[in-house]
Amino acid sequence: MTLLSQRRKAHRVLPGFNLTLGYTVLYLSLIVLIPLSALLFKTFTLSWDQFWTAVTGPRVLASYRLTFGASFLAALVNVVFGLLVAWVLVRYDFFGKKVVDALVDLPFALPTAVAGISLTALLAGNGWIGQYLEPHGIQLAFNPNGVVIALVFIGLPFVVRTVQPVLEDAEKELEEAATCLGATRWQTFTRVIFPSIAPALLTGFAMAFARAIGEYGSVIFIAGNMPMVSEITPLIIIGKLEQYDYAGATAVAVVMLVFSFILLLIINALQAWQRKRGGAPV
């Protein structure tokens, strides 16, 4: 605490404030803010009716349903298995733990297009997994199932990496106290451990969900991309661009951008909540 107040007193001793802040704002404006504002200005050239028709066409609506539905499902799967993986990595010792821990970040490091073609190769009718499922009438590639699977792959690290540090910091004394007071292990989990990791879980969910909504590379190979059935919203934007319908593409992009902003605000609020709850690293 004293460190913090000391730090606050003598700030401008260090040189370079104007230079670094100026450069930060300039670069941010040139690369991010001005280009993003182009999207808004382009949208203003549309009348409200044009905008509304562009963003509510039946094919576009179907794509929202798929994108948001599949992203939600995938994020839910990630919460369950992400918590499990984080739990196992923090609480248990087993052979090859460091390798498994490193592997969690694979979806961050593997280019999405590579993930897309390799998941497709696994799940297609003649693939390693697909060949055993197809005879039973289970089809995982080239339909919405494939979209969910690709998004589970993409979103996994978010939940694991937000929950893991919180679990590591969790005070075992609380659990010991609960056990001493006669709680079963399950009660200890639901009443003591779960409440302390809930903010992190929710943050991880929101991050995985946000990432899934914008995801393109891994999905398009496995989705099959049938209009009305397995066409995601980013693909709608590309489709409109390819037909030189810049206004339509922009309108749909603005809808996606607005959702991204809302999610970003929610994630920020969740992280602030998490910090207040337990000083967890973010």
Added chain:
Amino acid sequence: MSGAVSSLGKPVRRAQSGTTEPTWVRWLLLSIALGFMFLFLVLPLAAVFTEALRKGFDAYFEAFKEPDAWSAIRLTLITAAIAVPLNLVFGVAAAWAIAKYEFKGKAFLTTLVDLPFSVSPVVAGLIYVLIFGAQGWFGPWLQAHDIKIVFAVPGIVLATVFVTFPFIARELIPLMQAQGTEEEQAAIVLGATGWQTFWHVTLPNIKWGLIYGVILCNARAMGEFGAVSVVSGHIRGQTNTMPLHVEILYNEYQSVAAFAVASLLALLALVTLVIKSVVEWQHEREMRAAVDLPPERPGA
């Protein structure tokens, strides 16, 4: 005491105490978790290499004899070689401004730095088409002066810079915030210039975070697909990066060639993960060494 503010700083693990699950529950949880990881992470990774080698090593290396593959590799390397240093300079400048000073709107600025992460890659590509494309703001002027940005290399670089924008900054900001400014202030008081202070005091403190951010930024820069695909125009041998080349080969049913190029990208991902883990272990070791030192300040 919270020594672990950055994503690098994992705290030293506590000793296992009496509170744990029955053995069968532990085995069950462990097998489900590992099974899930095997299905979703190991199998796809293995599939890349087996599909690439399906017809043997000759067919595999055949894929790299094509000049288009080489130009894709070259373009990917050029793009990363421009985008990563640009974002490195920005990341250090932004982290210095945000972590070392207090000013109004700091939280807002930090949020803006993170913004590109929440924008869909396809939208990221689209914004540059809207500005530099034939019908865009600067389109007519660029055409009059015969400058190509969209559907050419500059557009690919710009889109890549956008999607990799926050990587290094967001790694450095929490790290530098946790380290405070005492050491830098001491250096300045002792007569060091700002540049000397940065070079001899700040940089050694943030080096692991810096490497960490750079390799993640590089992996994304080389692997970006969505944003680049919008601005590239898919001209073979000219504006195809490696991921786009993979897509073209795959769509032409040249499966082995597609997976061969993809296997290079998968290798890049593996190397990235290895460097990342080494950096984390190194950082953890240094933190532990710092903890083991006797306390310097009496009292407090």
